[in-house]
Amino acid sequence: MTTFRVGGTADVLADVRSVDELRRVLSVAGQAGVTVTLLGGGSNVLVSDAGVRGIVVRLRLMDLSQSSPTVVRAGAGVTMNGLVRWTIGRGLSALEAWAGTPGTVGGAICGNAHYGGRNIGDLVTRVSLMAPSGVVMELGADDMSFAYDTSRLQRTREVLLWAEFGVGSGVPDALRAVARASLAHRKRTQPLDVPSAGCVFQNPDPARDVVPHGIPPSAGALVDRAGLKGHRVGGAMISTAHANFIVNDGRASAADVHALIETARAEVRARFGVELRNEVVTIGEF
Ligand SMILES: Cc1cc2nc3c(=O)[nH]c(=O)nc-3n(C[C@H](O)[C@H](O)[C@H](O)COP(=O)(O)OP(=O)(O)OC[C@H]3O[C@@H](n4cnc5c(N)ncnc54)[C@H](O)[C@@H]3O)c2cc1C
Structure with missing residues (x-):
């Protein structure tokens, strides 16, 4: 259910087709003290291998x-x-x-x-x-x-x-x-023929981050200049086509992807003093 094609299952998956149904799900979840997680197309999320506790809601409001x-x-x-x-x-x-x-x-x-x-x-x-x-x-x-x-x-x-x-x-x-x-x-x-979640990191914020002179102020450029294109953890790899994409070669776990994200963040921090922030949303325990 995610474009990364990694991650475990949800305790409960609710396909919700109306506003009233959504209200009922939120009410039941509230009474039971259960977390509700919204999932759209799953194209910007990294779901942990242990899956998602509580109810995952996919909204089928298609008007x-x-x-x-x-x-x-x-x-x-x-x-x-x-x-x-x-x-x-x-x-x-x-x-x-x-x-x-x-x-x-x-x-x-x-x-x-x-x-x-x-x-x-x-x-x-x-x-x-x-x-x-x-x-x-x-x-x-x-x-x-x-x-x-x-x-x-x-x-x-x-x-x-x-x-x-x-x-x-x-x-x-x-x-x-x-x-x-x-x-x-x-x-x-972009590497569109392999599973990914698009850009992993946000671009640096000019108000907060100082990107060294000579490097374009983009997360992809920083990861690239850190020499990480093609770097792997298990089945996860920093794309050689676009350094801000992590791709799954079909064998990756969510833990592989997560470890690679942290490797890239640490390497860019050490080399350029820039703290990359996630664009991808993590769901579940890491
Ligand atoms: C190949 C590829 C290319 C991409 N290119 C781009 C790009 O050019 N620009 C870009 O910005 N992104 C890009 N992305 C990332 C992604 O497509 C976008 O972020 C997209 O908008 C996520 O939508 P989604 O429905 O898949 O959300 P999901 O990944 O399912 O969810 C993302 C977040 O939205 C929340 N959410 C979903 N639905 C609702 C709702 N109804 N109400 C409240 N919260 C909700 C979820 O809880 C989650 O926190 C790309 C991804 C891939 C795989």
Whole structure:
């Protein structure tokens, strides 16, 4: 259930198909004192080999609609690629460059996914969230605390139910060309034929991190300059195509991936004095 293809099982897996079902799951979990973990497309997570205690919820809220000429609403379970295809087919512009982003609207909003220097939060106009208490609220994007790789959802444990995106109008063929260019760029620069979770580390924060002169301020460049491309722990390897990707050769355990992440972090710290922070979300005990 994750793109890394590692990790153990959940105690309970709940495929949730409506807002009412989600409220019931949260209520039962609250009464039983059991943890609830949201899983979208599983493309940005590292699940421990021991698995996940409590309930893992996959939200199957798949509605897609156009709320006005300039706004599209997508349920949290809609895949980003599905949303891109849907908008392009209707001649709606804004999302076409996001073609090829794995995962769901829920995961993209939670981590404020980024591509080509833009954050998905920049396109969001409104969201609906469910608090752990079951209360549903609607918020504007300004209340989402969007920042690089960050949203309020990581802090509040609220669940995204849907998001609205601002769109313009475009010619489907032209939008399709932009989407194809994004897909081609990913194919050229990312190891897409092997399991991974995309970029493992966040890029350094110019406000906090001092990257030595002559090294581009990206996590991939730091891992690369530390000489770690191709470095392995068990079945996990730092990709030779993209140093910020760890790939699974089919035999990796979550412990292998985790050990390799810590090796890369320690090596970059020792060589360049930069503390890399995880972009990938770890779930379970490590
Ligand atoms: C090949 C590859 C390329 C990638 N390229 C990019 C890229 O260009 N840019 C980028 O930013 N990322 C990229 N990623 C990482 C990943 O695709 C994104 O982070 C994606 O947005 C994660 O979505 P998901 O649905 O898979 O979330 P998951 O991995 O399932 O979950 C991620 C987090 O979101 C939370 N979450 C999920 N749904 C909800 C919800 N409804 N409400 C609240 N919280 C929720 C989860 O609890 C978890 O904490 C890439 C990954 C791969 C494998």
